[in-house]
Amino acid sequence: MSTTQGLRDWLLTEEPTSRRQARYASWYKGWLTLRSNKLTMFGLYVLAFLVLCAIFAPVLATHDPFAQDLGQRLLAPGENGHFFGTDSLGRDIYSRLLYGARISIYIVLLVVMVAPLVGLIVGTVSGYAGGWIDVVLMRITDIFLAFPRLILALAFVAALGAGIENAVLAISLTAWPPYARIARAETLTIRNSDFIHAIKLQGAGPFRIVTRHIWPLCISSLVIRVTLDMAGIILTAAGLGFLGLGAQPPSPEWGAMISEGRKYILDYWWVATIPGIAIFAISLAFNLLGDGMRDVLDPKEDNS
Amino acid sequence: MSAITIKDLTVWFGTGAERNDAVKDVSFDVADGESFGLVGESGSGKSTILRAIAGLVPTWSGEMTVAGETLGPKRSKAFYSKVQMVFQDPYASLHPRQTVDRVLSEAMRLHGVENIDSRIGTLLDDVGLGPGFRFRYPHQLSGGQRQRVAIARALACDPSILLLDEPTSALDVSVQAEILNLLVDLRHEHKLTYIMVSHDLGVVGHLCERIGVMKDGRFEEVLTVEDMRAFKATSPYTRHLLESSINSIR
Numbered sequence: 001m002s003t004t005q006g007l008r009d010w011l012l013t014e015e016p017t018s019r020r021q022a023r024y025a026s027w028y029k030g031w032l033t034l035r036s037n038k039l040t041m042f043g044l045y046v047l048a049f050l051v052l053c054a055i056f057a058p059v060l061a062t063h064d065p066f067a068q069d070l071g072q073r074l075l076a077p078g079e080n081g082h083f084f085g086t087d088s089l090g091r092d093i094y095s096r097l098l099y100g101a102r103i104s105i106y107i108v109l110l111v112v113m114v115a116p117l118v119g120l121i122v123g124t125v126s127g128y129a130g131g132w133i134d135v136v137l138m139r140i141t142d143i144f145l146a147f148p149r150l151i152l153a154l155a156f157v158a159a160l161g162a163g164i165e166n167a168v169l170a171i172s173l174t175a176w177p178p179y180a181r182i183a184r185a186e187t188l189t190i191r192n193s194d195f196i197h198a199i200k201l202q203g204a205g206p207f208r209i210v211t212r213h214i215w216p217l218c219i220s221s222l223v224i225r226v227t228l229d230m231a232g233i234i235l236t237a238a239g240l241g242f243l244g245l246g247a248q249p250p251s252p253e254w255g256a257m258i259s260e261g262r263k264y265i266l267d268y269w270w271v272a273t274i275p276g277i278a279i280f281a282i283s284l285a286f287n288l289l290g291d292g293m294r295d296v297l298d299p300k301e302d303n304s
Numbered sequence: 305m306s307a308i309t310i311k312d313l314t315v316w317f318g319t320g321a322e323r324n325d326a327v328k329d330v331s332f333d334v335a336d337g338e339s340f341g342l343v344g345e346s347g348s349g350k351s352t353i354l355r356a357i358a359g360l361v362p363t364w365s366g367e368m369t370v371a372g373e374t375l376g377p378k379r380s381k382a383f384y385s386k387v388q389m390v391f392q393d394p395y396a397s398l399h400p401r402q403t404v405d406r407v408l409s410e411a412m413r414l415h416g417v418e419n420i421d422s423r424i425g426t427l428l429d430d431v432g433l434g435p436g437f438r439f440r441y442p443h444q445l446s447g448g449q450r451q452r453v454a455i456a457r458a459l460a461c462d463p464s465i466l467l468l469d470e471p472t473s474a475l476d477v478s479v480q481a482e483i484l485n486l487l488v489d490l491r492h493e494h495k496l497t498y499i500m501v502s503h504d505l506g507v508v509g510h511l512c513e514r515i516g517v518m519k520d521g522r523f524e525e526v527l528t529v530e531d532m533r534a535f536k537a538t539s540p541y542t543r544h545l546l547e548s549s550i551n552s553i554r
Contacts, residue, residue, distance in 0.1 A: 015436035022403060022439035194397035197360055198457065202414045203384040212410075216401050 030296045040292025046285035054101035063092035065099045065252050074268045085270045087260060093274055096252035100275065103253045104282065107168055107237045108230055114172040116226050119179020120218060124210050126180070127187025138184070144177040149232075150239055157245040164253075167246040171236050175229065179222055186218045220297035227290030231283030238279055254279050307465055307497040308334040308357070313366035315349070315356045326352040328521040329366075339491065339498040341508035343545070344518035350501045351392075354467045357499070358389045371465060385415050388458035389467040393474045394450035398442040404428070404453050405438045408460055415461035423460075430493070431456045432486060448479035455486065459494065468500040472507060484510055505549040509533070517542045 012029075016022040034040055053060060062081065069090035077085040077093075084093040126137035144152070156170035190196060191214070199213055240246035241255025242262075249256060254275040261272030315327040327349040334340040342350040356364045359379040368375040371386040391397035398407060408427060412420045425435060431452040442450055451471060458466060471487070472480040488511060491498060502508045508515055509529050517524040517539070525539045537543050 016439045019405060019439070022405070025439075026441075194391040194393060195399045197358075198389070198391065198397050198454070199399075199410070200360070201358055201384055201389050202411045202457075202461070203381045204410075204414055213399060217399075 033296050034292055037292040037295060039288050040295075043285040043288025043292070046281055047289060050101055050282055050285070051105060053098050054105050057095075057098040057102060061092075061095035061098050063095045065091060065096040066250050067091065074264065074271070076268075077270050077274075084274045085268075087257070087271050088264060091250075091252075093257075093270065096257060097254070097275060097278055100252040100254045100257060101278070101282075103164065103247055103251060104234055104237065104279075107164065107171070108233055110168040111171050111175060111233050111237075112226055112230065114168075115175035116179045116222050118172070119176040119181075120183050120215065120222060122176070123180035123183025123185075124187045124214050124218060127184040128191055128206065128210050128214060134184075137180070141177045141180045144174065145181075147174070149174045150236060153236060153240060154243070154245060157240060162245045162248055164247050164251075167237060167240045170240070171233055174236075175233065178229075179225065182221055182225060183218045186221060187214055190214055190217055223297060224290055224294045227286050227293055230286035230290070234279060234283055234286075306333045307336045307338070307371060308332075308340075308499065309367075309369040310353070310357075311367040313353065313356065313364060313368060315352050315361055315364040317361075317363065326521055327356070327364075330518075330521075330523055332516055332523070332526060334497060334499060337495055337497055338514065339500065339512040341512035341515040342499065342501045342518060343503060343505060343508050343515055344524075346503060348518040349521040350518050351469050354389065354469050354499060354501055358387065358467055359383075385461045386463050387465045387467065388461065388463040389469065390451070390454050390458050390471045392470040394447055394454050395442075395474070397454050398450055400442055403439050403441055404433075404445075404456075407453065407457055411457050411460035417461065427456045427459060430459065430490065432482075446479075447475050448482060451475060451479075451483055452486065455483075455490070459490070462494070464495070465497045465499075468498055470502050471500070473502065473504070480507070487511060505532070505545065517545065 010021065011025050013021075013025070016025055034044075062083070069086075071090065072080060072082070072086050073088055073090040075082050075086045075090075077083065079085065082092050082094065084097065087093055087096070122137050122141065126134045126141075152174045153167070153170040156173055157166055160166040160169065196209060196213060199209060204213075237246055237253075238255025238258065241253045241257075242259040244256075244259065247253030247256050249260075257275040258272045258279075261268070261270075261275070265272050310333075311331045313327055313330045314325060316323050316325045318324050330349075330353060332340070342353060344350050352361060355361045357368060357370060357375075359375075362377060370383070373380070373383055373386075375383070402410075405424060408424050409420050412423060417423060424438065428435065428437060433449065433452050433456070437445070437449065437453075442453075445453065451474075455471075468487070472483050475483060484507060487498070490496060491511075498511065500508060500511055505515075509532060512529060514526060514528050515532060516526045517537075519541050524541045525537065527537060527542070531537070532546065535543075535546065537546060
């Protein structure tokens, strides 16, 4: 008890004595802000639960997600030890859902690592450099923005071939332009401020200014946008799966599972509904988390 | 030897028909260790001169020699270790997401200063901030404290010339006096040369030996502070400025 209290005091001290302490203290204060928002914490719990499900899928699953048993097809939830019933080929929906969480989270993480980074680089370079570089980069962004997202992703997948990796690539290629726009707008407001002039007067080059001084100010609004977009990314991935262009059967991707259940939706509602609820849960969790992140990452927020 | 020599400096914004000359054919010298004040109404071009010297405005013509270096369109790294600037608004001149420690250590690292940790301590001490301020963010500081941090950053590389762009005008009157006294002390300790821009004759009179009065981008006249105090201004505009500033004190 006394050690946790001591740690708390150490973290919340007004006058940190080392760089490390100051950094941990600001993280801890951010965590306290996040924790005070109940809805955000609910989102975080749901997300943590889904991630744990994905990690421990082999332990939690009651059946082999790929094992077909035509004698057991389209069983209602709870029948014969199948928690969520079985699909048209007699595969256990509960087990497929757990393994499907792995695929969905894998897709989201890959997209989230690629698209915002590309957008950040394009947007800040374009905003900071100005002139013809700005014109060229922004027109390219406009071209990508002009296409409906799913249609463009469809075209990419059609050209590259179906599969998870190509779906990720296609979603990333269609997801970066809004990030570039946001990053550019932020950069334009920052680039003429006195603190950028001041660091220029210290002899800093454009690379250092963009990566060390402009990026940190853009990242907060990008992170918020990313968490809000995660739901859309999952839905696009599910949409590609639904159209048969994402994960290929028999892989238990949630969108593909809904697509399979579509044929039986009137008589056997659970086949499509249960993966639908899973998609809904993860989208909602990301949305709630994104909302709370705004409070933590807003630079003007005084949480001292 | 003069630290700064400016000859026929013209600075403009915009091109073609929209060209607007903010500074027109201005010439002046500042001796080593001198403190030179630039006064005038807002829009008279005084801040623009500082920005042109610092290299923040690329559109200028004329001749500028600063610390023995004739300035071209680009400034060398050595230039920035000799000449530094303090900005008007301390709320805008510090990165909102960087601690005092980060601001100062990055400035020193860029100039290749060694013993950064101990130097930050002495630097904060020099500007009258205790070690407790070291890991604060700008939003945890008052306006006067921020301006002290900005001055510390400017002093991080041990420059010989400081360009002061209305360093006190965004602050409360009581804090203004503190910052001005700090600048006076620092000048003696570090043997600095100042060019200070202000619209407040009292502030300039406290800190400077000579004053250039500007109007519409030109020098109206250059006079010493003694002459100003003795009311020996020759141009009618300067007299007008002096009178109005005396009236405002009464």
